[in-house]
Amino acid sequence: MPNWIPNLPEQVRRLALLVVVVVIAFLIVRPMLIPAGFGEQGHFRSGALNDAVAHDYKYAGKASCEECHDDMTSMLASGYHNNLSCEVCHGPLAGHVEEPEEVQPEFPRGRNFCPVCHEYLSARPTGFPQIVSQSHNQLKACINCHEPHDPVPSEVPEKCSACHGKIARSKAVSHHANVECDFCHSVNEGHKTSPREFRAAKPIDRNFCGQCHADSENGSDAPQIDLSSHEPRYVCWQCHYPHLPEAK
Ligand code: HEC
Ligand code: HEC
Ligand code: HEC
Ligand code: HEC
């Protein structure tokens, strides 16, 4: 054995041989594994650029629709859907821009499309308009009621009857037909948009009804009772439904 080779134990020399063989094998194989063009323009295969360019493009972009559909483009631009691209709903339309008659757009007219963005999800930001499609006006398509290019926010119903229809209908045919809802309930405006957050107030004691029914001096044409002797142990509405009162 030449004396420049250190006098190492047999197993270490075998291991060293193995390492040398692996390194040489790697150096031989390496050029075969690297794709052509790698590193020419950076840490990527330069041919990838041409491959990407060669793909057919599918989306034309919103700007290209304006040329022929300026009415729709301006309607969309002024409304709540202004940030949406036309092709998010009508599908990729590069072909249509080239040949409008040949390539026809899609029309998402069914109920399952809009909920992609509007279905209630607890992860969506509060304030983003969301609905539960199973209970929101089930029987009709969304576009029956909402113009897809110009959806408008919900209107706040002005009348109590919009949400309390049954009570309003009972009261309308009752002795209290002429007593307004807000005579007995003071209602914050907020109640009409967030009813559970802004609760409407209800009468809390017998004196409230007594304003009309127990003060013969009040000039009211309401039938009178004596507040101190007429069933004093209960509040009035345990016996008289206030929206349809009866004296039986
Ligand atoms: C070069 C003009 C041109 C461009 C650009 C163009 N369209 Fe059209 N589009 C037409 C014509 C023409 C028709 C009618 C085709 C027919 O009657 O078969 C049409 C029809 C449509 C319809 C169907 C209307 C209907 O009543 O059936 C939709 C939706 C539509 N285009 C959307 C788009 C969108 C979205 C873009 C942009 C990505 C776009 N178009 C770009 C010319 C164009
Ligand atoms: C939120 C989804 C949505 C977006 C965004 C949208 N559309 Fe539509 N579009 C629809 C639906 C749904 C219909 C079918 C309406 C119907 O049948 O009443 C329609 C119908 C149309 C029609 C035919 C309407 C008619 O009255 O003849 C044209 C043209 C059209 N869209 C063009 C566009 C263009 C251009 C854009 C972008 C500027 C756009 N749309 C963006 C959903 C959308
Ligand atoms: C029969 C008519 C009708 C149909 C069908 C309908 N909506 Fe509505 N939508 C309304 C009315 C009215 C309001 C406003 C009152 C309310 O909030 O309930 C509204 C409100 C909304 C709002 C706003 C909610 C908010 O918190 O501001 C969204 C979003 C909405 N609808 C999406 C849809 C979608 C998506 C569909 C289809 C799955 C649909 N609507 C079907 C009538 C309808
Ligand atoms: C790609 C997502 C997307 C799709 C699909 C979509 N919308 Fe919207 N929608 C939005 C955004 C974003 C707004 C604006 C929200 C805002 O202003 O905070 C909006 C607003 C609305 C509003 C206004 C509600 C309010 O109270 O402000 C209604 C109604 C509505 N969309 C109905 C529809 C209907 C019907 C469809 C199906 C034809 C539809 N949207 C499809 C994203 C979408």
Ligand code: HEC
């Ligand atoms: C947008 C729909 C809506 C409108 C409009 C509305 N309410 Fe309500 N109201 C509700 C809902 C929802 C509740 C809560 C029901 C529950 O908690 O079970 C409620 C509850 C009430 C209650 C009971 C409060 C309680 O703590 O028990 C009263 C009283 C009331 N409303 C009165 C009115 C009056 C008066 C008006 C008209 C000035 C009115 N509401 C308009 C939706 C509405």
Ligand code: HEC
């Ligand atoms: C004469 C006074 C009076 C008038 C007018 C009146 N309410 Fe009430 N309302 C009451 C009283 C009192 C209660 C509490 C009943 C109870 O706790 O059992 C009540 C309860 C309610 C409740 C709670 C649910 C229920 O049925 O007990 C609602 C909702 C409500 N009123 C809505 C209305 C609406 C809407 C109108 C107008 C259409 C109206 N009220 C008119 C006195 C009145």
Ligand code: HEC
């Ligand atoms: C703003 C005045 C007013 C208030 C407040 C009022 N009522 Fe009346 N109520 C009347 C008038 C007026 C009549 C009679 C109407 C008629 O003759 O048709 C009446 C009739 C009645 C009757 C008689 C029904 C019958 O069959 O003869 C009862 C019971 C009654 N109210 C109960 C109540 C109760 C309970 C309250 C409190 C929750 C109340 N009222 C609050 C004005 C009022």
Ligand code: HEC
């Ligand atoms: C325990 C049940 C009960 C309670 C509580 C009660 N009432 Fe009555 N109320 C009756 C009955 C039963 C009648 C019919 C028989 C009568 O005239 O005594 C009546 C009759 C009336 C009448 C008609 C009187 C007439 O001359 O036509 C008025 C008005 C009335 N009540 C108002 C009130 C008011 C206001 C309160 C609360 C201060 C109240 N009631 C509490 C059971 C009740």
